[in-house]
Amino acid sequence: MEKLPKIGLPILIAIIVLIILISKSAVTIGPGEGGVIFERLGEGINTEKTYGEGFHIVAPWNNMIVRKVRQQSVSDQMNVLSVNGLEVKVNGTIWYEPEYSNLGKLIKTKGEDYEHELLDPAINAAARSVVGRYTPEQLYSSKRDVIEQEILDEVTKLLDGQYLIVKRVLVEDVQLPPTIKGAIERKLKQEQESLEYEFRLVTADKEAQKQRIEAQGKADANRILSASLTDKILQDKGIEATIKLSESPNSKVIVIGSGDSGMPIILGNQ
Template identity: 80%
Template sequence: MANKPIEFNFPKGGIFTIVLLVVLLIVFSKSTVTIGPGEGGVVFERFGDGINTEKTYGEGFQIVAPWNRMIIRKVRQQSVSDEMNVLSINGLEVRVNGTIWYEPEYNNLGLLIKTKGEDYERELLDPAINAAARSVVGRYTPEQLYSSKRDVIEQEILDEVQIILKDQYLRVKRVLVKDVKLPTTIKNAIETKLKQEQESLEYEFRIAKAKKEAERQQIDAEGKAKANQILSASLTDKILQEKGIEATLKLAGSENSKVIVIGSGKDGLPIILGNQ
């Protein structure tokens, strides 16, 4: 006996319902967007005026019309590093390696994308950084760039970038100059010069220290000589005799055996002939 094929009998309108559900599912999937942490979104209205600059959408689940597109960008602080070839004040080529911290203005994200495009870092930030770096580095010599001017250069580049990006809906928060690379010959010359300057300062310090020590010893010797002079002037023969008598009386009271000859010493002072 042959097997009969199984037949499914859909109710009237069943196929239409399934098709409708599939269409609704597709429309729903096209209409929902999830914006991640630290991100913001703006809507591109396909049948409207393009980017909607009135509203920035925050983190979480968002619903948009299926014919529109949600553009999502990071709105938290970000950083970009770059290495630029710039010229110093004397025309020497210098390579500056730096990092920039920036963030878009959240409420003006739509205006930023509408005026500068989705790739606004390349269109707006990179040219501003390069222009500021060239302007600032061009004010200094290689020696200044290599040694003591690093923090000043960072602040001046930051100031320049903020002026360039004023009213451009993009804020630069900080500039860090990681490294300044000079040609090897220039770098070696600067290091040799700095070493010689350090040795010269050390030599001058030693000379100054020795000079102060000599002055101290001279003052000490002069003080002792003056004290001896004053003491010698005050020691008359009478005072010396009195001091001799005092010493004799103390010795006479000592338990050690001795012979004291009174009046036999120079200037009539006693002579001690014996002791223990």
């Protein structure tokens, strides 16, 4: 085996060292992620720049901290007190994302585990504040949307200026003590039955009123008609009917004498 030239060995060593340095310095930031540089020989986190997706080369004595910057969610269960002091369990989910341009400031001030440093205390404080304004019945039934918005408003205030954006709050479940839940469900059922009964009464009353109006209308019409039918009018109507009947091709008319009120008598109809 031939010996390497004296000049070739240093070059080979330099190439190997360069490859090692590149492998240590190459960083790939994935989709939905951002990165900030931690400068070991400088002032720590560089807050001036956030690195986007793709391939990056950093100095080997520095470190790239990569964090998700797209919208994320965290779920939690909290034990809180209602307005009358009853313990309520609230299951909720919150959607959030860090401010991309201020990712360095966020990590520098709150650390890499900023979710637990910021979100957990803010969510718990907001939930206790908001839930404490309502009764168990309101929490269980009709106030869910309002509570979600109020918690979102509270969390947004608490995190103002903290470089973390809260997008939405969802209250997935409210667990009440079994006795309270049963009482509320019975009350809601009774209220529903009462409303249904009142609806039937109103419907029946309207139907009766309609029938009274129709009957009154018929009675008025008959009274008017009776008042207008004099003997003369009845006689004229009878004559008209007799004439029409006598003109019928299917009838053979024989008039003999006269009937009551001077009306003709027609016989022999076929």
